[in-house]
Amino acid sequence: MILKEISVDFTSPVPVYEQIKRNIKHIIAKDLLKTNDPLPSIRELSSFLKINPNTVARAFRELQQEKIIDGRPGKGFWASSKKPSGKKKIEMLEDEFNKFIEKAVDMGISPESMKEMISKYFREEK
Amino acid sequence: MILKEISVDFTSPVPVYEQIKRNIKHIIAKDLLKTNDPLPSIRELSSFLKINPNTVARAFRELQQEKIIDGRPGKGFWASSKKPSGKKKIEMLEDEFNKFIEKAVDMGISPESMKEMISKYFREEK
DNA sequence: TTCACTGTATCAATATGTTAATACAGTAAT
DNA sequence: ATTACTGTATTAACATATTGATACAGTGAA
Secondary structure (H helix, E strand, C coil), X not given: CHHHHCCCCCCCCCCHHHHHHHHHHHHHHCCCCCCCXXXXXXXXXXXXXXXXXXXXXXXXXXXXXXXXXXXXXXXXXXXXXXXXXXXXXXXXXXXXXXXXXXXXXXXXXXXXXXXXXXXXXXXXXX | CHHHHCCXXXXXXXXXXXXHHHHHHHHHHCCCCCCCCECXXXXXXXXXXXXXXXXXXXXXXXXXXXXXEEEECCCEEEECCCCXXXXXXXXXXXXXXXXXXHHHHHXXXXXXXXXXXXXXXXXXXX
């Protein structure tokens, strides 16, 4: 079960519902959950994490709005079949990304420096 | 004067003090303010923007902590003596950049794809 | 000193965000 | 219909972030 892939840090400034969202996104991005695979129920996950069901419900609701998962009362939630493909995801980001690059260019930052920033981010990320 | 380079959007979810910080950073990054050039005083800027002096003070204080500007009571604030090198500029962008990368990660985009997006931008640019 | 400007500190009001308590409602198997 | 699960909605408690009112303190020139 993917339950043990999910954990939250109560001392983090990142809200618990946001940590849950990221957990699920990463799980789906890594294909640990494929299309139509069931997620743990709201109550199952909330009692596993020892938090209020509403907190899990908020995470699931927002993921549903983002079309990452889908769900129905009485049936639970599952990985959506309408997940955007890798290409779609990049297209979704590209506008925002180009704005960012333009600002960087405006400041005189080279493409090499930008790539270096990416590498740095992932080196520091554990 | 750089006063007219500074504006805030009161309907934005981005706090006013944060908008001021970004304004100043961009002004310095674009060399509209060079080393030791004076910034508007806290009260001057606050009355110009019609906000409380404390809001401007917070922006300036944080910029000072980030070594982007310097200041003293009775003297005002000025652009820090440390010329914003390429590295400095990158630091200024880094917060924003990291948020972007985080979002990309959340979408399951690999570092390689991100670098590819940068290359693509510059290939198409010229 | 006095004055007119600087920035600083403290506290309160307000707004926003997060989580929990609790009750309600849908689904499906028995 | 009963049971045992699902998700949903409402409201309140709590925490945090943002901004403002106000008073205090430093600097330098007249």
